[in-house]
Amino acid sequence: MLFHRQRRRVLIAGVVTVATAALGIGLSTQFAGAQTTLRGAADEIGKDIGVAVSYDQLMNNAQYRNIVATEFNSLTAENAMKWDATEPSDGNYTFTQADAIVDFAEDNGQTVHGHTFVWHQQTPQWVQNLSGTAMRAAMVDHINTVANRYEGRVDSWDVVNEVVSDSNGAMRDSFWLRAMGEGYITTAFQTARAADPNADLYINDYSIEADNAKSDRIYTIAQGLVSQGLLDGVGFQSHLILGQVPSTMEANLQRFVDLGLKVRITELDIRIGMPADSSELARQAQDYERVVSICAELADCTGVTVWGLRDGDSWVPGVFPGEGAPLLFNDDFSKKPAYNSVLNALGDGTTEPPTSDPVTTTSPPPPGDGCTATLSVQSPWNTGATYAATVKADRALTGWTVTWTWPGSERISNAWSIQGNLTGATVTGSNVGYNGTLAAGQSTTFGFNITKANGSTASVPTVTCTPA
Numbered sequence: 001m002l003f004h005r006q007r008r009r010v011l012i013a014g015v016v017t018v019a020t021a022a023l024g025i026g027l028s029t030q031f032a033g034a035q036t037t038l039r040g041a042a043d044e045i046g047k048d049i050g051v052a053v054s055y056d057q058l059m060n061n062a063q064y065r066n067i068v069a070t071e072f073n074s075l076t077a078e079n080a081m082k083w084d085a086t087e088p089s090d091g092n093y094t095f096t097q098a099d100a101i102v103d104f105a106e107d108n109g110q111t112v113h114g115h116t117f118v119w120h121q122q123t124p125q126w127v128q129n130l131s132g133t134a135m136r137a138a139m140v141d142h143i144n145t146v147a148n149r150y151e152g153r154v155d156s157w158d159v160v161n162e163v164v165s166d167s168n169g170a171m172r173d174s175f176w177l178r179a180m181g182e183g184y185i186t187t188a189f190q191t192a193r194a195a196d197p198n199a200d201l202y203i204n205d206y207s208i209e210a211d212n213a214k215s216d217r218i219y220t221i222a223q224g225l226v227s228q229g230l231l232d233g234v235g236f237q238s239h240l241i242l243g244q245v246p247s248t249m250e251a252n253l254q255r256f257v258d259l260g261l262k263v264r265i266t267e268l269d270i271r272i273g274m275p276a277d278s279s280e281l282a283r284q285a286q287d288y289e290r291v292v293s294i295c296a297e298l299a300d301c302t303g304v305t306v307w308g309l310r311d312g313d314s315w316v317p318g319v320f321p322g323e324g325a326p327l328l329f330n331d332d333f334s335k336k337p338a339y340n341s342v343l344n345a346l347g348d349g350t351t352e353p354p355t356s357d358p359v360t361t362t363s364p365p366p367p368g369d370g371c372t373a374t375l376s377v378q379s380p381w382n383t384g385a386t387y388a389a390t391v392k393a394d395r396a397l398t399g400w401t402v403t404w405t406w407p408g409s410e411r412i413s414n415a416w417s418i419q420g421n422l423t424g425a426t427v428t429g430s431n432v433g434y435n436g437t438l439a440a441g442q443s444t445t446f447g448f449n450i451t452k453a454n455g456s457t458a459s460v461p462t463v464t465c466t467p468a
Contacts, residue, residue, distance in 0.1 A: 038071045038339070041346035045296060048303025049346065050074030050113060052267065054313060055097040058104060063333055064309060069108040076113045076266070076305050077101045082122045087142055090126055095149060102153050113266070113305065114150065116158035116204065117143050118188045120174035132179040139176075139184070140191050147195035156200035156302075158235055158266065159192045160185050163221070164205055169213035185221065189230040200302075204235030204266055210246035211255075219256065226259055233262035233302065238291060239316075240270045242280060243449070245287050247415045247422075250294045251432045257300045265295055265304040269326035270338070271316045276325040282381045284325070285337035286449060290386075290416065292345035304342075311336075370394055370467035371438075373402045377458045378447075384413070385458035389446050391431075391465060393438035399468025400438075401430045404461040408452070415448035422448070436468065 042049035051072045057064045068075070079085055080097035087093050105112045118139060127138055147157070163185060165172045176184045185203075192201050203222060208215035218234065225231035234256045246252070253263045270287050272280050295301035308314045312331040317324045328339040373391045380386075391400055402418075405426045412422045420429035430436075435444040452458060 038343055038346065039073045041343055042073055042303065045347055047296060047301070047346070048074035048111060048113075048264075048305070049342075050076055050111075050303055050305030051309055052076045052078040052115075052305060052307045053101060053309070054078055055080045055100060057309070057313065058101065065104075067309060067329070067333060069104075069110075072110065074111045074113060074303060074305065075101060075105045076115050078115075078308070079122070081114055081146070082116060082119065083127065083142060084122045084124050086146055088124055090138070091141075093145060098150075102150060106153065111155045112150075112153065113264075114146075114154040114157040114199075115266075116161040117146065117192060118159065118176065118184070119161040120172060120176060121162075123175075128175045130179070132181075135176070135179045136184070136187060139188060143188060143191040144195045147192055147199070151196040152198065154196075154199060156202060156233070156264075157192060157196075158204040159188050159201050161204045162206065163203070164208075164214050164217045166207060166214065169217035171217075186225070186228070186230070189225055189228075193230055200232040200262065201230065202233040202235045202262075202264065202266070203231060204237065206237035206239050206267070208234075209236050209238055209240070209249045209252065211248040211252045215252055219259075222256065222259060222261065226261065231261065233264055235264050235266035237267040237307075238265050238269075239267060239307070240287065240291070242270060242272045242284055242287065243413060245290050245414055245416075247419075247448075249291070250298070250416050253294065253298060253301065254433075257298065262300050262302050263295075263298065264302045265291060267307040268304055269307045269314060269316060271320060271323045271326040274317075274322055274324045279382050281325070281337050283384060285341035286381075286386050288328075288338040289341035289345045290447075290449075292342050294416070296345055296347065371397060371400050371465040373400075373463040373465035375404070375460050375463055377460060380458045383454050384449055384451050386449050387447060387458075389418075389448075389463070390443050391435075391438070391446070392443040393440055395440045395467075397436065397438045397467050399431050399436040401428065401466045401468060402463050403428045403466075404463045406461060407459050409456060410450045410452045410459060412448045413451050415446065417444075417446035418448070430468065 038049045049072055051068060053068055053075050077098055080101055085097060086095060102112055127135065130138055163172055171177055171182060189201055203218065205218055208218050222231055222234060256263050268291060270284050272284060292304050295304050306328055308327050310329045310331050311325050311327050314326050316326045328336055328342060330336060371391055371393050373389060375387055375389050378386045378388050412427065415422055417432055417435055418429040419432050422429055438444060
C-alpha cells in the first residue's frame with residue numbers, strides 16, 4: 001500500500017549550522033512569505049518550486065545564493081550527489097559538496113530532492129568494470145551508504161535514472177542491464193526503501209511527457225514496482241524544445257497518478273535556437289506557463305524543478321550547439337518573461353503585463369442541445385497566441401465534441417485536454433479521458449496554442465458543441 005508522506009520543509013529562523021558557517025553560507029533572512037516570489041506562490045498552493053544548484057556557484061556567488069534561497073523552496077544537487085561525486089573510487093566516499101547543499105537547504109527551510117543513485121552516466125569506470133555479482137554488491141553498498149547518510153534530510157530520491165532507451169520503448173542497453181539484467185531496477189528500489197523508509201522513491205526519465213512508447217515502458221515498470229510497494233512517484237525531466245509541449249502531457253501524467261503515484265517535473269528547461277528574439281522568449285514563457293499549470297492543477301503533482309538558475313548555468317549549449325536560453329533568469333540574474341509566466345501559473349496574479357494586450361473577446365455560443373463551448377484569446381504575440389476554451393454541459397454528458405473553422409491563417413500547433421483533428425482549417429476535437437463526464441451545469445476547459453501570420457489579429461471563431 002502506497003501512502004503520501006508529509007513534506008518535511010520547515011522554516012528555521014536565525015540559525016546557521018557550523019558546517020554551513022564554515023563555508024561562508026549564512027542563513028537567508030529573506031524568506032518568500034509573500035506571493036511576490038516563486039517560492040511564496042508555490043508555498044500558497046502546497047507545491048515545490050525547485051532549482052538544480054551548482055556547488056561552486058552556491059559557495060562562491062552571493063547573488064546566486066540569495067536568489068536560490070528566496071525564490072525556491074526545494075533544491076536538487078545538479079551533480080554533487082551523483083556516484084562520481086560521492087564515491088569516485090571503491091569505498092572512498094566524499095560528501096563535502098552534497099553536505100553543503102543539504103545544509104544550505106535546511107538553513108533556508110527548503111526540501112531536497114536527491115539525484116541520483118543509479119544512472120548509466122557519471123558512474124565511475126571502476127563500477128562499470130565489475131561483474132554482475134560484484135556490481136550488485138557495489139550498488140547496494142552505495143545506495144545504503146548515501147541514503148543512510150541523508151535519512152530524514154533528503155525528502156525524495158531519483159532511485160534509477162534514464163533506464164529506457166529512446167527507440168520503441170526498449171530497455172536502455174546500459175552496463176547495468178548487461179551485467180545484472182532488468183532486475184537491477186527492483187534491487188535498487190528494494191535497497192533504497194530499506195535504507196530510508198520515509199523518503200519518496202522516484203523513477204526518472206526524459207521524453208516521457210507524452211503518451212508514447214517510452215512512457216508506456218515506464219508505465220509498465222511503474223506498475224511492477226507499485227505492486228511491490230517500492231515506488232512512490234515518477235519524475236518527468238521535461239527537457240523541452242520551444243513550442244513542443246506535448247498535447248498529451250496532462251493526460252499522460254494523470255494515468256500515472258491513477259496508479260496511486262505522485263508525479264514531479266524534475267528537470268525543466270525549454271531551449272531555443274540562438275540568438276533568441278523577443279517573440280521566441282514570449283513563446284517560451286507560454287510553454288513554461290503551460291507545463292507549470294499542469295502541475296499546479298494536478299493534486300498529486302508534488303512540484304516543478306527547473307534545471308539550473310541562469311541561462312549561462314545550463315547544460316544545454318554544451319550538448320545542443322546553437323541552442324540555449326532555456327531557464328528563468330538571464331546571466332545578470334534579471335528575470336526573463338518565463339519567470340513571470342511561472343509565477344502566474346503558480347497562482348500569484350502579479351505578473352508583469354504582456355508585450356501586447358491580451359484579446360478578451362469571447363465567441364458567442366450558438367444554441368445547442370446538450371452543451372455549449374466558447375473560445376477566448378489569452379496571450380497573443382506576433383506569430384501566435386494561446387487560447388482558453390470552456391465547455392459547459394446543459395444536461396448530464398458522458399462526452400462532447402467541438403468544431404469550428406478558422407477564418408484566416410490560424411492553425412493549432414499544440415493543445416491540451418482535447419484530442420482529434422486539430423491542425424487543419426476546420427477543427428474537430430473531443431474530450432480526453434478525464435474531462436468528458438459532466439453533470440448538468442458543470443463546465444470543463446481545454447486550451448491550445450496557434451500559429452498565425454505575423455502581426456495578424458488572432459480571431460475568435462464560433463464553436464459548435466455536440467454531446468457524444
